[in-house]
Amino acid sequence: MSEHRSTARHRRPGKFLAVGLPLALTTAGVLVYGTDVVPQQASAATTAAAPAWATATADGFASVDALGQNGTYGGRDGRTVTVRTQADLEKYATAAEPYVIVVAGTITMNPVGKEIKVASDKTIVGSGTSGHIVGGGFFLGQGVHNVIIRNLTIRDAYQGVWNDKDHDYDAIQMDGAHHVWIDHNDLRNMADGLIDVRKDSTYVTVSWNKLSQNNKTFGIGWTENVTTDITIHHNWFRETEQRNPSTDNAAHAHLYNNFLEDVAGTSINSSYGNYSRGGTRMVLENSYFQGMRNPVVKDATATIVQRGNVFSGTSGRNESGGTAFDPKAYYSYTLDSAANVPSLLKSGTGPRSTIGTTAAASAEVSTKAAAATTLTVAKDGSGQYRTVQAAVNAVPANNASRVVISIKPGTYRETVKVPSNKPHVTFQGTGGSRKDTVIVHNNAAGTRKPDGSGTYGTSGSATVAVEADDFQARNLTISNDFDEGANQSLSGHQAVALRTAADKVFLDGVIVEGDQDTLLLDTAAKDRLGRVYVTNSYVVGNVDFIFGRATAVIDRSVITLKKRWDGTSAGYVTAPSTAANRKGILIANSTVGGAVSDRTFYLGRPWHAGGDASLDPQTTVRNTSLSAAVRTTPWTDMSGFSWKDDRFAEYKNTGSGSGAASSNRPHLTDAQAADQEVADWLAGWTPTAS
Numbered sequence: 001m002s003e004h005r006s007t008a009r010h011r012r013p014g015k016f017l018a019v020g021l022p023l024a025l026t027t028a029g030v031l032v033y034g035t036d037v038v039p040q041q042a043s044a045a046t047t048a049a050a051p052a053w054a055t056a057t058a059d060g061f062a063s064v065d066a067l068g069q070n071g072t073y074g075g076r077d078g079r080t081v082t083v084r085t086q087a088d089l090e091k092y093a094t095a096a097e098p099y100v101i102v103v104a105g106t107i108t109m110n111p112v113g114k115e116i117k118v119a120s121d122k123t124i125v126g127s128g129t130s131g132h133i134v135g136g137g138f139f140l141g142q143g144v145h146n147v148i149i150r151n152l153t154i155r156d157a158y159q160g161v162w163n164d165k166d167h168d169y170d171a172i173q174m175d176g177a178h179h180v181w182i183d184h185n186d187l188r189n190m191a192d193g194l195i196d197v198r199k200d201s202t203y204v205t206v207s208w209n210k211l212s213q214n215n216k217t218f219g220i221g222w223t224e225n226v227t228t229d230i231t232i233h234h235n236w237f238r239e240t241e242q243r244n245p246s247t248d249n250a251a252h253a254h255l256y257n258n259f260l261e262d263v264a265g266t267s268i269n270s271s272y273g274n275y276s277r278g279g280t281r282m283v284l285e286n287s288y289f290q291g292m293r294n295p296v297v298k299d300a301t302a303t304i305v306q307r308g309n310v311f312s313g314t315s316g317r318n319e320s321g322g323t324a325f326d327p328k329a330y331y332s333y334t335l336d337s338a339a340n341v342p343s344l345l346k347s348g349t350g351p352r353s354t355i356g357t358t359a360a361a362s363a364e365v366s367t368k369a370a371a372a373t374t375l376t377v378a379k380d381g382s383g384q385y386r387t388v389q390a391a392v393n394a395v396p397a398n399n400a401s402r403v404v405i406s407i408k409p410g411t412y413r414e415t416v417k418v419p420s421n422k423p424h425v426t427f428q429g430t431g432g433s434r435k436d437t438v439i440v441h442n443n444a445a446g447t448r449k450p451d452g453s454g455t456y457g458t459s460g461s462a463t464v465a466v467e468a469d470d471f472q473a474r475n476l477t478i479s480n481d482f483d484e485g486a487n488q489s490l491s492g493h494q495a496v497a498l499r500t501a502a503d504k505v506f507l508d509g510v511i512v513e514g515d516q517d518t519l520l521l522d523t524a525a526k527d528r529l530g531r532v533y534v535t536n537s538y539v540v541g542n543v544d545f546i547f548g549r550a551t552a553v554i555d556r557s558v559i560t561l562k563k564r565w566d567g568t569s570a571g572y573v574t575a576p577s578t579a580a581n582r583k584g585i586l587i588a589n590s591t592v593g594g595a596v597s598d599r600t601f602y603l604g605r606p607w608h609a610g611g612d613a614s615l616d617p618q619t620t621v622r623n624t625s626l627s628a629a630v631r632t633t634p635w636t637d638m639s640g641f642s643w644k645d646d647r648f649a650e651y652k653n654t655g656s657g658s659g660a661a662s663s664n665r666p667h668l669t670d671a672q673a674a675d676q677e678v679a680d681w682l683a684g685w686t687p688t689a690s
Helices: 086-093 338-348 388-394 670-674 678-682
Strands: 079-083 099-103 106-108 115-117 122-126 132-134 137-140 145-150 153-155 172-175 178-183 186-188 195-198 202-207 210-216 218-221 228-233 236-242 246-248 250-256 259-261 274-277 281-285 288-290 296-298 303-307 310-312 373-377 403-407 410-413 416-418 425-429 437-441 464-466 472-480 498-501 505-513 519-522 531-535 538-541 543-548 551-555 558-561 571-576 585-588 591-593 601-604 618-622 647-651
Touching: 079 086, 086 099, 086 106, 086 115, 086 122, 218 228, 218 250, 246 250, 259 338, 274 281, 274 303, 288 338, 296 303, 310 338, 373 388, 388 403, 388 416, 531 678, 538 543, 543 551, 551 678, 558 571, 571 585, 571 618, 585 678, 601 618, 601 647, 647 670
Parallel strands: 079 099, 099 122, 106 132, 115 137, 122 145, 132 153, 137 172, 145 178, 153 186, 172 195, 178 202, 186 210, 195 218, 202 228, 210 236, 218 246, 228 250, 236 259, 246 274, 250 281, 259 288, 274 296, 281 303, 288 310, 373 403, 403 425, 410 437, 416 464, 425 472, 437 472, 464 498, 472 505, 498 519, 505 531, 505 538, 519 543, 531 551, 538 558, 543 571, 551 585, 558 591, 571 601, 585 618, 618 647
Antiparallel strands: none
16 A cells, blocks of 8 residues: 555545534623514525535545645535436436436435446535435445535434345445445434445545444455555544444544443444454544443454544453554644543534525525424414414424414413424514414423323423424414412422423524423433524523533523512522533523512522433523612522532622622633533534524
C-alpha cells in the first residue's frame, strides 16, 4: 500500500450547525399576561443562494486527494432536485451527471431489500428529518466515487430472522467504491448490515450517525488486500450485537469519539465492539464504551493503538498492541473529551432538522416538497373536526411532514393525546389572543377512570399528552382545572395540564396553567433525550408545577405563582428528575412572581422518581427577575434526598427575590455559566416555527 498521501483541507461536520439563541429578539421586552404583548423577533437573515449542506465537503480520509479525486464533495456541481418516490430517487441517483438529491418524504422500497445503485458525483440528503428509506438502501459499485449520503433515516428491511443468512439487505453497501462520506444518518433494523465497506473500498468517512437495533452492524473488508483507508468518528452504536465495526485488512482505520452502548435489560446484547482483524492497523481515540462485552478485540496479525478511551461497565477482551500510524499525517482533526461523548452523541447524531431544507430545490422536478397539511378544528362545526383529538386521529401514522392542526377560538373540554407515531404536529390557535383557544380538562392523579380500572395517576391525568417528536404549539391555552377544594376526599391531587414525553418540543406563545404538577416535561424513556423549548409563554401553578426528566428551557417567559386551594401561599416551582450526565431544567431571561405571600415559594427541589438514587436532578435559574415570593434559601430537600447532592444554581438574577451567593444559595461562576446557556441545553437543535 502506497504511503504518499497529500494533506487534505479539513472541515469538521460535527460543528457545522450554528447554535445560538433560537429566536433572536430585538429587545428583552416583558410579557404582559392580559394583553399578550410579547417581544418582537428580529427579521430573518437573508438565505444564501446555495445552502451550506449542498456544498459541504467531507473530513477524515474521505477528504484526502487520491485516485484522481480531490476530496469528497458529492453532487455540488450539479442541479438540486427534490424527490418523494422510488422512481425519482432511482432516476437521479443512477444518472451519469452530478446531482444533489433531496429526499423529502418516506420512500418504501419495492421489492423489499432493493438497493439503488448510486452513480458517482451524488449527494443524497434528507430534507430535515422527513427523509426515510424503508425496506432497502443504497449500493455503490466498483469505481463509484465522490458520493455523500447524509441526513437520512434508512430502516426496517429486517425479515424476522436475527442471524439472517438469506437476505443481504443492507442500508449502505460499497463494493470497490472510493471517496464516500456517510454523515448524520439514522440506520437501523436491517436484515444484514447497516454499513458494509467491502472489496477494497477506500477513502471513506463515517461520521455522526446513529446505528441501532441490528446484528451485523458495520463490516469492513471482504478482501485479501490491505487497502482500505477509513475514518469513523462521532457515531453512536446502540443495541447492536456485532461488527461495531469489524475491520478486516484495513490499511488505515482511524476511530475516534464514538459511543458504543449496550443497554441493560434489552433483548440485544453485544458480542464485541471494535474489532481489528487481519492486517488492519487501527488508531482508536477518545471513544466511550458503556456496558459492552469484549469492547476492543484484535487478531494476532492486527494492530490497535488506544488513546484516551473510557470503559464503563464493560467486560471481557480489551486489547491493544503494535504500531499503527499517525492520522494527522493524512488530515487534521480535533478530539472531543471522551467523558463528553455520550451526551454529545445522544443529542448530536442522526438527521438534523436544518439539513436539506431549502427553497432552492430545483423547480424542474415535479415532485417538489408540499406545504404543510392543515386540519381545521372548530367547536361550532365550521371546521373539519369538532374536537382536537379527532384531528390528531386523522394524522396518518408515521407522517413524514408537518401537519398543522388549526384550532378556532373556543373552549375544548377534552383530553388529547399525540401518540409517538405521529411526529411533526403543530397545534395552532387562531384567535387574537392565546386565551381565545383553550384545551381543558379536570382529571387528577386520584380520579377514577370511567371503566373502573383504577385511577389515572400523575402522568395519566394530563389534559394534553405529547409523545411524538417535533411537536409545536402556539397561541393557545392548555389547562387542568381540577378543583382541589371540592375534592379533598380524593387521594392524589396532582393534575397535569401538559405532559411531553418526546424530543424537540417547541411551545411558543402558550399558557399552561393548573395547580399542582402543571407542566410535566418528560422523556420517552430514561435513556432517551427529550428537549423542550418554551418561549414567550406563561406557566401557572403552585406545587412542583414544572417537573420531570426532560432537558427543558423556559426562556423569555412568565412563571406565575398561585395560591393553594385554601388560600395559603406555599409551593415549589421546579422538581427536576434529571438523569445523570443530562441537562435538566433551565429558566432563563424570564420572570417569576404572582399574587402570593413573600418568601413562600422555593425555586425547586430534587425529585428522585421512584427513589432512584442514580438520578442527578438539575435546575438552573439565570438572568431572571425573581419577586419577593421567592424564599431567601430557594432550594429544599425532597423525599429524603438533599438538594445539595444534586445540581441547583442561580446566575445573575434580579428583583427582590434574588440574593447573594452562599452555601445555601449557590451561584454559577462566569465560566460555569458559559456552559449553561440556552444553546447548551438545545445541543444543536434550533427551534423554528413551522
